[in-house]
Amino acid sequence: MARTNAQKTRLGFFVVLGTALIIIASYLIGNNQSLFSKTFTVTTVFNNVNGLQLGNNVRYSGIVVGTVKGIEMENDSTIRVRMSIEEKMHRHIKKDAIATIGSDGLVGSMIVNIIPGKGASEVVGSGEEIDSYSRIGAEDMLSTLNVTNQNAALLTADLLKVTQSLKNGEGTLGKLLNDTLMAQNLQEIVVNLKYTSVEANSAMKELNSIIEAIDLEESVAGVLLNDSLMAQKMRKTIQNMETSSVAMDSLLQNLNGTVNQMKEGKGTVNLLVKDTLLANQLQRTMDNIEQGTERFNENMEALKHNFLTRRYFKRQEKESRKKE
Structure with a gap:
């Protein structure tokens, strides 16, 4: 059956309309996927992509600027995501942006x-590449909440044990809650502490009054507090006293050693003290020395009157008088 011109015209119209619709749909889809616009690539690294897929949108400050073009697993804890972004947004995205x-x-x-x-x-x-920030996923939050609930249950059980122990009077706190005698003792201790505090304040006031009454310019305390030269002298005096005490200690030790030797019968002093024969010999020796000294004086006096040596002694007397 031959087609009429009207049918041919109608068929051509539908073909052209369908082609136009296909072209428009392809353009819209391609424009949405940035197929017909200039783009540039930016990458970032995540530890967990949380179900991200190829073709998902990329937003910059809430505006759709591109799509996800690649998801690559680099290692067991690193996933690299490659994004295709419109060229017109290039000047807005800086290196310090965070994905x-x-x-x-x-x-x-x-x-x-x-x-x-x-x-x-x-x-x-x-x-x-730009920096990334991995948010906590729902599974991680549920896991954290589960651990928190378990810890809360354990803590509640422990609190119940502590409360029961306090009720039974166990431990120091339990005794404080149940023992009235201990409570009275604690009250007395608190009263004593207050009294001690009052007495300490009173003593401090008296000490302050004493310090205020000290004449810092004329008194000895004022000189010791203000005169640096006097302080140095006092310091030197104390050092000298320490040195003298050390020397006295050494001297006493030596003296004790000498006394011990005398007690043990050692040394000349012990012989002089205990040996009577030696003492008698020393006495005779001293007597002989005195007698010899007297005879020597007599001989010298005789020499002064001898005619041979008289002139020598007279010359010596004249020279001594001249010197006087």
């Missing part, structure tokens, strides 16, 4: 948020 992973709403897909830096930094280059 984080979040969610698009409460149950939406994961996205990469780029937070601007606070300092005046340089613009990030294509292919360069």
Whole structure:
């Protein structure tokens, strides 16, 4: 059956319309995925991407500026994420920007948020890496809450044990709570401490009054406190006393040693004290020396009157008188 011109026209119209719709849809999809605009690449490193996938959006200050183009596992704790960002946003993203992973709403897909830096930094280059911040995921929070609940349960059990012990009067605190005699003793101790504090304050006031009554210019205390020369003299005097005490100690030790030797029968002094024969010999020797001295004086007097030596002694007397 031959087609009419109207049918051919209608068919051509639908073909052109469908082609146009396909082109427009492709442009919109490509524009959304940055296929038809200039882009540059920025990378970052995370410890956990929390379900991030290829094609997820990249936002800068809440504005969609690109998509996730690559997720590579470098090692067991490092995941590198490569982002394709529109060229027009290049001048806004600095090297001190920080990348984080979040969610698009409460149950939406994961996205990469780029937070601007606070300092005046340089613009990030294509292919360069920016810092990242890994937020705590829901699983980590649940695990932390579980550990916290377990610790709270253990702490509550311990508190119950402590409370029960206090009720039973166990331990020092339990005795303080239940023993009235100990409470009275503590009260008396507190009263005594207060009394001691009052007495100490009174003593301090008296001491202050004594110090204020001291004449710092005329009294000995004032001289000792203000005169640096006197302080030096006192210091030297004390040092000399220490030196003298050391010397006296050494002398006493030597004297004790001498006395001990005398007690043991050693030395000349012990012989003089105990040996009567030696003492008699010394006495006779001293008597002979005195007699010899008297005879020597007599002989010298005789020489003065001898005619041979008389002139010598007279000359000596004249010279001594001249000197006087």
